[in-house]
């Protein structure tokens with residue numbers, strides 16, 4: 001039985017004060033260990049959020065890390081610094097990083113390795129563009145991302161990976177994949193994990209869905225067999241909408 005996992009990705013939003021307040025409001029209301037909950041604030045707010053969620057079950061994630069541990073890499077964040085700031089998770093390969101910052105499967109693979117090497121549980125994001133889906137290339141794209149990003153990740157390391165399937169056309173657009181569309185890809189990813197690793201790993205790894213998840217669609221998505229939770233962008237920027245997604249999900253797994 002996989003413990004569902006719901007993380008909020010705050011992207012480039014929230015000052016330190018705003019982040020502290022939002023994290024505090026979420027932490028005060030979370031009283032479940034049936035779903036793993038986490039937040040990914042901007043780097044500047046990590047330590048403030050770490051302090052706000054202290055004593056709660058909420059996890060702290062970095063939105064990105066670099067593949068080197070230290071050195072002359074102006075502007076980059078070492079995975080060691082993420083750990084030092086209180087993170088136990090990192091998000092790697094988000095489509096915005098791929099789209100706007102030139103990340104490729106090769107660099108995401110290097111980041112995944114460095115993130116895992118310092119003990120961070122790592123959310124690996126994959127997902128196809130609308131034109132790729134329309135051209136019938138969804139499996140080739142998502143399959144290629146999984147294969148190339150996982151190169152050299154051992155069976156023991158992969159246990160600390162969570163996959164987030166986020167169709168790029170559904171991120172921040174208000175368009176959600178239908179439960180059927182999402183389930184089809186999640187099941188495809190699970191079968192690929194079986195091929196790359198084994199049956200146990202494919203059943204163990206959690207696969208989140210991301211793309212305009214809100215209170216209104218959380219339940220129907222969560223009911224799908226291979227959807228193990230969500231990576232939430234816009235709706236995680238307010239405590240109420242984030243908590244509603246968690247409540248709706250809890251109703252489904254009750």
Ligand code: PEP
Pocket residue numbers: 009166170171172173174210211212213231232233234235
């Ligand atoms: C995301 O950025 O990971 C995301 C899923 O965003 P949104 O929920 O706003 O579509």
